[in-house]
Amino acid sequence: MPAVGVKVSRVRARQLWMVVGMWERALSSERLRGIGAGPVQGLFERPVLRVFWDLARAGELRALEPGQGRERTLPVATLRIVRDCLGIMAGLVVPEGTTVSLPVVEQPEPKAVVRVEMLGEVYRGLVELAAGGPLERDGKTLSFEDRTRLLAMVCLVLDTGARSGELAALRLDDLPPGRRTVGLRRRQQKASPNRAEEIAELAGVAPSSARAVLWGQGHRLSESLRRRVEAARDQLEPLPDTEWYALRPGTQVALRRWFEVRERLVEPLQGGRNALWVTLVPTKAGPPGITLRPQGLTQAFARGMTALNWVMAGRPGWEPMPIRMEQLRRALTPEPLPVPCTGTSK
16 A cells, blocks of 8 residues: 555554555455555455455454454444445545445344343352352363452443443442442443434434434435434433442342452552452453453453353253343343432442
8 A cells, every 4th residue: 555645533544554454464365366466446446345345354354363252253343444444545546536336334233132031040140150169161260250250240231231341441439338329431422323213313314324424424315314414413412421320239249249359359459459340360461450451351251151151051941141241231221310329328
């Protein structure tokens, strides 16, 4: 890719370099070997672009292998980023007036959520898992600390509907004295596609049209429709920075047990120790007790739910649980408390 002068944000620049790396790996593959010797605009001819997209979508162009419990195929959000970067690149190297057929990223149907009737079984299974002895299968061990942390995580997800990033961002300060409530910093933005249905209803358009505009793919829609969606978006009240939720007694018990484990882990550390979730074993980032990052949290959840499925397999009425947190959190729609609860609970 030749050097060009185009002004983009730092985030977009990193994304563009990511796609450049994907092109390098694609051009080294059997299916595209030799294509890179030609003019750079040849990369955006339909047959070449189709092969690139097939490889990218299948996860064949990843720089790193996905973590445990994560699918190899690229998620829809990443595919949208790749498509947008391809559009920027094509605009820089393809002669003006040439049509480039960029891939279409379809909005997938949401994966099936856990049935509400199963949530009690999930909780009881996790309590049993947390209280049991060492768990090992296929050479993988789920420690007592791992199980205690998992139970606390799942309880908070069921009480708040937290996303993985929101759960990972929790601090001790988000649990007021008494720990009967939790303050969750929601990460939805005003123009987020997560609010597409709300915006679509306000604008009087189809949700798919609202999503297209919010994702920056509204160029195929009429100018008047785009303006209606943008006007509806601007009319929305911003979401509260923090929502407060009541914690069930079972969640309070799970958190108390996790705090006992957590205290032993962070005691030897110096400096800030405010993260709710911490690591259990040494990692590349440091010793046990340091902040658990969002990726580590999703991996811990996947590992724990896999273990729960092992333990519960064959029990009457048990249905295998998904290893993605989204499918669990969408099973319920917890209502936030009407007023903040930052004082001491009585």
